[in-house]
Amino acid sequence: MKYVVGCIADKRGREAISLALALSKSLAAPTHAELELVHIIRGSAPEDAGSHSERVYQQFLQQSAQKWMDRALALVPSNMTARTHIRFAGSMAEGLLEAVSAFKADLVVVGAASHGPFRRFTVGSVANALLHSSPVPVALAPSGYLPPREITRITCALGTRTGADSVLEVAVDSAAIRHVPLRLISLVALDGDSIHADAGQWARVHAATTLERAIEGVRARTIVTADVAQGKSTEAAIDSLDWDESEIVMIGSSRLAERSRIFLGSTANKMLRALPVPMVVVPRFHVPVPAAARLGHI
Structure with missing residues (x-):
């Protein structure tokens, strides 16, 4: 498994690394994840600069980014494989997606926007772009996230639309490999807009089926x-x-996603926006790694 971790020189970068470390741990055995710590600088590489001032x-x-990346690498335990990369691109999201392709990564990890409340998400422009285009799962660390000793439970939110089977398969396999409980949740927002006459009863039937x-x-x-x-809203639920x-x-x-895209x-x-814990968003019709080659889905 290979994770691309978006590293910014602030707490978001540290929180993304913390989540990558948490996802790489297992109660039974390490997932043998390799971390590609990636920092994106907007614009052209120095050698491609259009002027002397731009090159300088x-x-x-x-050079400034390399100092931060050296500190970021020091956050990774010595028994894990991790590498640092400084890449140039038109935007951080574009650069991270290019890194995912270049490194053939299985997952991209980023932190919440810097102005988000503690233990909550505020989706910034980078995360928003990834959440509407990434070909691999995106893991999002909430503000203030610290890595636990180990992941103790995986919760999977399931809907009824086509494509739900893929996220269920990934969740089941991820929980099984880590030997942790899997919780399935079905959300019902009782706001009067539900297509079901008895939303609560329907949700219970759906939860039992899944x-x-x-x-x-x-x-x-x-x-x-x-x-x-x-609840009266999704957030309340x-x-x-x-x-x-x-x-x-x-x-x-969403059903609006292209195949194998988020x-x-x-x-x-x-x-x-309501969750106090990390979220992993799986692309539509995501094809998991074959069991024979799998060391952990996430």
């Missing part, structure tokens, strides 16, 4: 539970659930 400025940014499917997929590899979260600081949430992409839907966007 880009060299200054590169629980049955997940148990069949996970077999005896981990414990699976299901919860229905109800999220707040009604209990959350462990050491868990992560997985969710699939597109964050309206419900997922509302979830993101």
Whole structure:
């Protein structure tokens, strides 16, 4: 497994590294993830600069970035494989997507916007761009995130639209490999707009159905539970659930997403802003790594 970690010279960069470290841990064994710590500088590389002044400025940014990247690398335990990269691109999102392609990465990890409240998300321009175009899962660290000793639970939010099977498969496999419980949640916002006459009853039936499917997929590899979260809004439904600081949430992409691409839907966007724990967004119809070659989906 290979993770591209977006490193900015502030707390967002440290939080992204913290989440990458958390995802690379397992109760049973390490996932053998390799971390590609990537810092993006906007504009051309010094050797491609159009003028002397631009070349000098880009060299200054590169030298300053290298100091930060040396500190970032020091945050990674010595028994893990990690490399630093300084790349040039038109934007950070563009540069990270190019790095994902260049390094054949399985996951991209970024932090929340710098002005977000503690333990909550504010989606900045970089995360927003990734959440509408990435070909690989995107992991988002909330503001103030610190790496737990280990991930203790994976929660998977499931809908009813086509494409939900892929996120369920990734969640089941990720929980099984880490030997942690898997919790399935079905969200019901009782705002009067539901297409179901009895939204609460429908959600319970849906949760039971997805629980049955997940148990069949996970077999005896981990414990699976299901919860229905109800509230006057999606945010209220999220707040009604209990959350462990050491868990992560997985969710699939909107039906508007192209195949094997992420597109964050309206419900997922509302979830993101209410969650106090990291979220991993899985591309639509995501094809997991073959079992024979798999060391961990995320």
